[in-house]
Amino acid sequence: MTSTTTIWDTIAAELNGIEIITDPTQLAKLSLDYYHFSPILEAQLKDKRGNLVVRPATEAEVMQVAKTCVKHKVPLTVRGAGTGNYGQCIPLEGGVILDTTKMNQIRWIKPGLACVEPGVRMAAFDKQAREIGWELRMAPSTYRTATIGGFIGGGSVGMGSITYGQLRDRGNLRALRVVTLEDEPRVIQLRGDEVQKVNHAYGTNGIITELEIPLAPAYPWAEIIVAFDEFMTAAQFGQALSDSDGIVKKMVSIHAWPIPSYFAALQSYLPQGKHCALLMVSETDLEPLQELVREYGGEITYNKTAQEASKGTSILEFTWNHTTLHARSVDPNLTYLQTFYFTLDRVEHMYHHFGDELAIHLEFLRFGGKAIPAGLQLFRFTTEERLNEIIRYHEENGTGIANPHTYILEDGGRKTIDPEQLAFKKLVDPYGLMNPGKMRAWSQMTND
């Protein structure tokens, strides 16, 4: 080796035959995600870069990458499409970025279940699954580009959660194959509750190479917008629809004015000053939906059949964190919170308490068997102090905050250390090479 040869050149050479990316522009792009929705994360993460990106196409190649990283004790960060918002896949300490998007084989699809590689894109998967009448149980608003493995690693809920709950709920992930970062990397298979060791762990404890996932019947999903004069009426309608066991739905998304004003492409369906509901409901259940809309005094302004909806942009892409995306394209100072309100009383309290400072955006989802309002409220960022005050006020009033302004696994949604995930990390990543700095439990243990 000459003196200009770096460890990265060595690693690249050792991984000969596997696609490697070192071009700085590409490297920058493949080091980041949609962390910039948060001004806090923006400042913390914008300069973080991996040293090289590797794109294995098979599990055997993943094993090879794992072995090389362990040999050189360099960090390894796994990414899918990089559509997360918490810097889940941004390497804090550089190193190798393992991009899974070439591992995009669907192993099999049968009624109710499928087996895929992690890099399979969700919309592409559904296109095939729908041929036999099935689809993913849930997916984020980045459905068109997001990968299934990335959603398991970094996601938690999405469209479909109003029926199937959260990804972490028993039954929503069936089995995983993961490659370890031991001296001699191996494949571990996890089934049943064991999958929770790796589910939503930000890729800190094993490289997922295959997933078995449950499917949902693919209804013809009509896309509907309903306008309401009063925000709380819209919110109550959202709860009532979510609780309507006789109406099959996939998404119940409620937006306080002025959020609808941010949806440029939908302006003709969003009357000035009105609050709106963006819905996905089975076409066969439109008639009872219309009765419910009438009961709450709403006005249906947009009603696309599944067939029509499949041609243009889905209203999915105005909901969940796409709402924040549209808002920020109008005003880049806008950012957001993630809140489990649990009850409409708390929604109403916060609606009145914060007034114009916070624009409430609700997504209903099932939480332990009950439909609850969750929020991705928008507000203009001023200072970190004010952000923390807002969070504190929410927490003191009984809501649960899944803080989107931290890249630390435990500080986001769950708040507590997961001993099972930590134990599994000790086993599969004894050198702490996987996405270092993301799992607080590990950092605390190794600093002791």
Next chain:
Amino acid sequence: MTSTTTIWDTIAAELNGIEIITDPTQLAKLSLDYYHFSPILEAQLKDKRGNLVVRPATEAEVMQVAKTCVKHKVPLTVRGAGTGNYGQCIPLEGGVILDTTKMNQIRWIKPGLACVEPGVRMAAFDKQAREIGWELRMAPSTYRTATIGGFIGGGSVGMGSITYGQLRDRGNLRALRVVTLEDEPRVIQLRGDEVQKVNHAYGTNGIITELEIPLAPAYPWAEIIVAFDEFMTAAQFGQALSDSDGIVKKMVSIHAWPIPSYFAALQSYLPQGKHCALLMVSETDLEPLQELVREYGGEITYNKTAQEASKGTSILEFTWNHTTLHARSVDPNLTYLQTFYFTLDRVEHMYHHFGDELAIHLEFLRFGGKAIPAGLQLFRFTTEERLNEIIRYHEENGTGIANPHTYILEDGGRKTIDPEQLAFKKLVDPYGLMNPGKMRAWSQMTND
């Protein structure tokens, strides 16, 4: 006419061309239902008989029957298969019994929706619907013989209610055609919320001649029995399964010992002294179900695939009010209550309060979006006073009793007069000929 010619001979003659039954044995059989589960109803109803049974095969024939009954001002009582338990279709004042079982045409079945005549039997319907992957959203334990029209007229919940809620929930019945008992009978079509005018009205306000109903995806339903050492653990397991959004199920039925001892055909799967859960769960979700069973310390003693289950007697026929049927075949002094406990706390309270006097049988169902335990508890009948004391204690402690010991519509489940149903009855049955004595609102109005 000779002096021995009765009005019934005249009516029979006027209905020439339509099947008429006057044989006393048949007349007795077709005048009754499974009212005898209640000793109170047994005493009140056992001698009630219609004067003739008519079996129209078309809506035109129904119109003819209606016109004749109005002309002669004789009572008309509509029945399906007579599998109800509250004397819904037992004629209190004699008259014509309209048996709908010859109106058994399926008009159409498409994904998610179907249109049928009232006399279509539920299991027979599903056999056809499953050919295109669909089935009824809910059905009673008398599924094999019960008719769809009868279930709408006299039923309220059943298997499937753990997902789709109650029949009365918006969306679970889409449209009806009903024939009126006006001087000139006509057909009225009801759609949307309007169907509630006739839904669960015991056939007091119009003769249903066609129904449009929503369907559910037909999963391969595995049938499972789980045994538990402690009753409350079984009950908690039932709630947990019902709240498991990631596990697709059709039935969650929990039985305190000694109820399992009444299930003769299942004895080898029901360990002595143990409490049990009878479940219908999607075959594709058995793995997460097994994890849940493990969490609650249950033991799976019976596990039939959908294929196997389709061959023998379904465990459905040991649940809902079939439980009572089996219990009474062992001890005819046993009778039952119907209770909305709403919470497990109330279940536990009643379990301890009544001890051996009441054997708790729970069926979980969705009620306004939440899974709740409902009960069809068994107890040995002593006196009407003690029965009423038991009911009163339940009501004073916050449970809702749907009293199965009354044939009065309002005194059963809903307790209150439904002004919409009363108004509709005034319109379609101005002479009060339909199933007289069943709707308290009407009786009170006409006695004023």
